[in-house]
Amino acid sequence: MNTTSLSPQDNPRRGSLACVGLGMTLGSHLTPLARSHIEQADVVFAALSDGIVELWLKRMHPDVRSLQPYYAEGKSRMKTYREWVELMMTEVRAGKRVCGVFYGHPGIFAWSPRNAIETARAEGFDAHMEPGISAEDCLYADVGIDPGRFGCQHFEASQLLFYERRIDNTGYLVLWQVGLVGDWSLTRFRTGPACRQLLVDVLSQDYPLDHEVIIYRGATLPIEQPRIRRIALRDLPEAVLTPEETVVLPPASPLKPNLAMRAQLEELDKAGAIV
Amino acid sequence: MTDTIEWLETIGKNANLRHAPAEELAHTLEEAGASEALKAAVKFEDSSRLSTELGNKPMKVDHNPHTGGHEEEGPDHDDGQDAPSQPPKPTPSEPSPGK
Numbered sequence: 001m002n003t004t005s006l007s008p009q010d011n012p013r014r015g016s017l018a019c020v021g022l023g024m025t026l027g028s029h030l031t032p033l034a035r036s037h038i039e040q041a042d043v044v045f046a047a048l049s050d051g052i053v054e055l056w057l058k059r060m061h062p063d064v065r066s067l068q069p070y071y072a073e074g075k076s077r078m079k080t081y082r083e084w085v086e087l088m089m090t091e092v093r094a095g096k097r098v099c100g101v102f103y104g105h106p107g108i109f110a111w112s113p114r115n116a117i118e119t120a121r122a123e124g125f126d127a128h129m130e131p132g133i134s135a136e137d138c139l140y141a142d143v144g145i146d147p148g149r150f151g152c153q154h155f156e157a158s159q160l161l162f163y164e165r166r167i168d169n170t171g172y173l174v175l176w177q178v179g180l181v182g183d184w185s186l187t188r189f190r191t192g193p194a195c196r197q198l199l200v201d202v203l204s205q206d207y208p209l210d211h212e213v214i215i216y217r218g219a220t221l222p223i224e225q226p227r228i229r230r231i232a233l234r235d236l237p238e239a240v241l242t243p244e245e246t247v248v249l250p251p252a253s254p255l256k257p258n259l260a261m262r263a264q265l266e267e268l269d270k271a272g273a274i275v
Numbered sequence: 276m277t278d279t280i281e282w283l284e285t286i287g288k289n290a291n292l293r294h295a296p297a298e299e300l301a302h303t304l305e306e307a308g309a310s311e312a313l314k315a316a317v318k319f320e321d322s323s324r325l326s327t328e329l330g331n332k333p334m335k336v337d338h339n340p341h342t343g344g345h346e347e348e349g350p351d352h353d354d355g356q357d358a359p360s361q362p363p364k365p366t367p368s369e370p371s372p373g374k
Binding site for chain 1 (some may be wrong): 287293320325334338
């Protein structure tokens with residue numbers, strides 16, 4: 001087999017960007033293709049959830065640069081995320097093959113990968129996103145939820161406070177980053193019970209206060225088990241919540257049949273017009 | 276000799292080890308000569324015990340601006356202007372990323 005056509009070596013070097021997901025659990029979730037992006041890069045940037053996972057990544061490449069030092073208390077995370085984009089783009093513009101490695105999925109709840117890819121493409125560079133196993137994927141497996149059964153809404157928790165959103169309590173409701181709910185300053189890494197009480201006030205319009213709330217955290221290290229706690233909605237403000245935990249509300253009402261639409265479908269069926 | 280990072284990767288991709296009861300995994304690690312920190316972390320089901328060997332690097336896990344999916348129009352936090360401000364007005368064309 002002639003492998004020369006597979007090699008980019010003959011082409012003039014041009015910078016490129018691949019943002020890949022590492023998955024959630026060390027050793028378990030990294031896809032072969034994401035690993036290949038890491039190993040073939042000239043420089044690797046890392047935004048991971050665990051220092052030990054970062055050590056593992058450093059075994060895969062000699063030049064792994066952690067993005068963690070760009071966070072700071074009192075500094076807007078928006079500024080941090082823009083710095084991440086610029087760090088990656090500086091190397092891309094210098095002709096390097098750059099790989100940005102993000103825990104979970106790089107396109108989910110992650111501002112920088114999406115914006116770095118858009119920037120790179122706008123400047124004429126090749127840029128690619130490689131999916132990873134996300135916290136959402138792990139949640140479905142560990143908690144035993146099938147989003148297809150009753151439907152499933154996902155919100156970044158603060159959206160329910162900042163905006164008037166319509167919650168459908170006949171399906172599952174998954175709330176992300178509840179530990180930070182209500183922070184619009186972008187400078188905090190945690191908010192307190194008063195903010196979560198506001199969230200409960202919003203949710204109590206659609207759920208009884210004794211409704212079950214599931215607090216979930218997936219395993220980061222393969223010697224850990226998923227953590228699943230169940231409390232009443234009214235107890236959410238005082239619950240100890242870490243930034244990486246996710247809150248799930250199971251359905252509170254049965255699905256309501258749409259009789260009018262069913263009748264119309266029946267008419268179509270009788271008329272042989274379904275297909 | 277397999278070190279702790281290598282052991283974690285091995286456990287992560289081996290179905291028997293990943294889902295073995297803690298006692299059984301601890302026994303396997305004992306026989307294989309794994310580090311004391313790893314054996315303790317498994318035995319006591321407390322991964323923080325790995326810090327004695329691998330250090331403890333606190334990590335921030337937020338990669339998203341929390342402005343309700345309209346981060347491009349969010350408050351200007353650059354140049355030290357990081358004081359809390361009102362959330363941005365919604366722009367329906369920019370849906371929020373999901374998780």
